[in-house]
Amino acid sequence: MRSYQQSGSGKRVSIYWTAGTRARAVHPGHAVGKKYWAATTVYGKLGYPTSDLKPGQEAGGAVQYFQKGRIAYPPATGAQILTGQILTEWKKRGGRTGKLGYPLQPAKTRDAPTTQVFQGGSLVAPRSGADYYPKNECWALGAGKTRYRHGYASRVSFAIAEKYGTYKAGFINCRRVGAVYVQAWKTATATVGLKGFRKPGVPSGHTAHRWSPQGSYTVTEAFGEGNPGTGLSYRKLNPRSRWSGTPGSSYNKYYESASPFFERWPDENLWNIMRAGDYRQSVVINYNRGPGQQVRQGHGFAIFLHAHPVATFGCIALELKNVSRYLKTAQKGDRIVMGVRKDIFTT
Template identity: 40%
Template sequence: MKNQRTAILASIVLAGGAAFTALAPAAQAATFNPCSAANHGRLKYSTGSASHVVFAISSGYSSNHVVVTECVKQGKSWKKVSATTGRAGTKAFARPGAKREGDGKSPTGSFTLTDAFGLGNPGTKLTYRTLHSSGDCWGSTPGESHYNDYYAAAKCRSTDEDLSATARRGPYHQAVVINYNRPNPKRGYGSAIFFHVGGVTPTAGCISIKESKLRAIMRTLVPYDRMIMGPKSALFRS
């Protein structure tokens, strides 16, 4: 997904971000409470063994504006911790099972969170990798080694993610790995789906929010918490 990510970043710089300044405040956007809906049996996806679930919910498959809500398990119920606005892929969301490499869409579904990376651990209990000034890569080339996984190299393949370079630009100051199509990836089904810094402009398939909000969520996460993401109608029963 490297080429598409580069194109998106370039378009953001040229536009100065002006096209995306009309985001509604989180307090207005977060009218739907996914924590309460999960308590009432409306959630279509499993929360597994998670003690925290982060929902990224759009209004439909064509929208890349999302509300990101964190819920904490208290006894047998979920309680809302926080909510904020964010962005998904430039082409919004793929239907379940339809995500493919380079399509600009975010996957729909429920995915575990086990790993994170960035410029320094903000206090998360996820397995954390501190990035170097160079040499940190993520495989995004179907058929090549380390597809949808981290690797270190003197120079990343041109079709892979240069995590170090993206961290210097800002998006990967902090990031949580969303375990879509991993740890046993299917060739061409998509890679490098992260929960990272941003929240104003669309991504190449990741979920992004403001850095302060992301850091706060990361501090609560433990291995095998979950990200449940997609359009509201795909995630919840009416």
């Protein structure tokens, strides 16, 4: 390799040569050249260049080919390296002019498969080949297009209202594959609090106000008429089962009353609500509670994912079959991201 200074522009160019690749120019000041240098040039995973820099590509981008891969650069997202099975599948699907478009991130290997996120979807490379997953809400998790953290939970679900002031919502269940998320199932039949979602960071408050909170919350436990087979801690309800809304040490927690006839406002009688249908199966959403959180008196309690999708007192509600479906794949530490679409996703 030899470096030269271009006459007139003052910019430097590096020339790499082998008998097989011939002399090829890499521009150290260009985004592609910087990415190649960061990948330790010929000593890294790309090897020697097999083409010169090709500017003037789609969206004002550029591309350069190497022995073991290529670097694609659009100004909007920056230069990224493509290699191996991911590169092969990307080319098969039309490359930067196909439905995948340019890569948004480097390839990542997590829990075995290698994944890479593109403008139009994700590619997952297991032992051979690569699978394509389209751009959707689950894609946004791997693409870094959400405002709330997900912590690489095994599953992340969305409860999304399209605007403020409505209790109608959609629910989407995403499973993690390596470092990206793919859609497992979705339903348009979901509801939240009668008044809709609060603004981000604003507590939902008392259930009587019928607001739902926005945010990203873990799930660790569930309750209902009988365990459908879940990885969450499960409690079968009985006539003494209650949930406290009374300020004090038991606020926003499960407890059992001394008598099945004990009633105390605003505590919830879980047994009666289960028999009425809503709590036949329920998942506790760790809003204002849960591992590592400080419970704040008056900020809100009893936020669950439960059955019977009508306007709620702040919970998320689905059809019973979908709550059971959720439970059967749920594990401790899974997350539910809930809120208004424009507050959840970035462009």
